[in-house]
Amino acid sequence: MNKSSLATRLSLMLSATVIVIFLFMGIALYHSLAMQIGTRDDAALLTRIDQIRTLLRDEDAITLIQQKPHLFANMLGNTESLLVLRFPGQPPLIVVNPGQRPLPAITPVAADQPLTLPSVHHLTNEDGIPFISAAALAPTHDGSGQIEIISGRLMSDRTKTMNNYRDQIILATTLATLLVAAISVWLVRRGLSPLRHLANEANAIDVRHLSHRMSDQVPAELQPLVAAFNQMLSRLERGYQQLSQVSADMAHELRTPIGTLIGQTEVALSQTRLVSDYQRLLGSNYEELERLARMIDNMLFLAKAEDASQEMDIQRIDLAQLSEKLQAYFDNMTEEKAMRLEMALHGEFYADPQLLQRALANLIANALRYGNRGTTIRVYSTKKPHGIELGVENHGPELGSEQRARIFDRFWRAETSRHQSSSGLGLSIVRSIMRLHQGKCEVYSEKGVNRFILLFPRDD
Structure with a gap:
């Protein structure tokens, strides 16, 4: 009706x-x-x-x-x-x-x-x-x-x-009512003209004009509505730009391994090869397929992590036990890199254990990938008045301001040419996990020391 x-x-x-x-x-x-x-x-x-x-x-x-x-x-x-x-x-x-x-x-x-x-x-x-x-x-x-x-x-x-x-009295009341009804229709229509103007502005906004903002030259009663609508447009614009960028980055990232697979297969099929050549080809293709699988897995995890409506399994976490798991998992990798992993996690706090372990594992993997050989990676925890701080510190090339600003973006790598095996999604996943916990992540780099910090709010 x-x-x-x-x-x-x-x-x-x-x-x-x-x-x-x-x-x-x-x-x-x-x-x-x-x-x-x-x-x-x-x-x-x-x-x-x-x-x-x-x-x-x-x-x-x-x-x-x-x-x-x-x-x-x-x-x-x-x-x-x-x-x-x-x-x-x-x-x-x-x-x-x-x-x-x-x-x-x-x-x-x-x-x-x-x-x-x-x-x-x-x-x-x-x-x-x-x-x-x-x-x-x-x-x-x-x-x-x-x-x-x-x-x-x-x-x-x-x-x-x-x-x-x-x-x-009855006649005067009737005439006054009719007069007021006629005048009120005109006054109300005139008073609601800013709403019609806003409706026309909103109707003109589409995906091609998300940068357009509604004019704030409206009556005071409508200014909160206009401000809220403009903020919504800003969020939609950022989300659409991120979605477009993610789509472009995914297409670019998937094209490289797929192109490699197609090229190698075409060369192999161009003439008869020895069994050993086919074995090397299958091994190379297997590595590329693993890279694709890891990328798809990370993308699925990232999509899930950025869904604010998903329910988290918040538990009280013993950081000492978590450090033992991480230590055992990364022992072989640190030996291969001739590096040492120093764990200094202490205390307890509430978080999703799987998400927290994934975030710290991604930071440690990133430190192993970009840290200098023979150095120590330090993982520590510090209580703060506003919550708890978890940090991962490594020695490596110093990050510039532009690199620090983009380091948590999807598919961004500090040294792309040297680390093709990286999907560029690990730190993006860390940022999404921190958003789910209402926390934030930061990066500092000075004097050859890179420090990644996870700030969790107080749980009381």
Whole structure:
């Protein structure tokens, strides 16, 4: 199922936010206005009752009611009002009730009590229109007793006003929502234009343009994304260049032994040879095939070692035991080279035993291959504050800065012409093994001493 676009989602969220805000504001304003108008109407009703109270107290109530009944009707102000004057329990002296509404059954406020807002009673008629009413007792001027004043009003005007106000709020909210939706679509599309620009830049990058980098002239929110993408491009470019270089180096390295095999075989087959000649040819071909096998084995091991996802068999390694194994393995080789192997490995630490043994063996083999005859190869360990250092030191030709910079590269040899048997992969394997252990390898060369160092981080 296709997901909606970011612009659509942002526009909908902005529109929904506006609807909610306007809705809450409209509800709050509506209730605030309703309370204010209700309070005003209640106060107006109490004011009329209080005026009638004052009039009855200061005038002859009976005479006033008989002679000026219209005065009380005029005091109501509209045809939706109700007024009844009567002695308690007696027939009404005057009734003003144009709407013929039933009298509310309410308890009047005592004559000596002031009229307050809680004295107003609120009802709702069958049409849902509010009806307010209040009652009070008023002393007469001639002292003939107390007259009960009952007054009420149907709030049709207020209901109509509030309904109109509600409709205006709904209309304003709807229009505002539509306006914000339209504007938000435009603003969001404009705000997301840098993303479209980045997408176009990314779409233009392929294997032929891995050196291209995205522009960092983008909003601050997108700069971390651009920086991460550019870093990814740098890693891809380095990986692609390394892969291309490895492919070229492999083709070059494999072509030499294969060419040798083909050339020797063609010469041998060009005419009939003695059995001894064929034996020498097979022996030479066997050496070349061994070299190919070693190269392929190293390449497979290197590919496995550079796979960061592979699981390592991390164990606690006794360096003294490891030194005994290495000593026994290289005894014959050192004798052939008239060299001596001095092992000074001590202590314990955590690592993959097979990978560690392979790394040290490659360094020792390299030292035997390039070291001066009659010298000593020293293998040692040193504890450091940040971890443990393993070193292989030999005496031989001093390495220049360019050689030190490339010595761990694949298929690179310091003296190619003198060491054709070397595949140039041994030190690359060492570097890959150290990367798997989150460590690093370094090389130093001065005064005829070459020192290769493996730095393993602390295991605690």
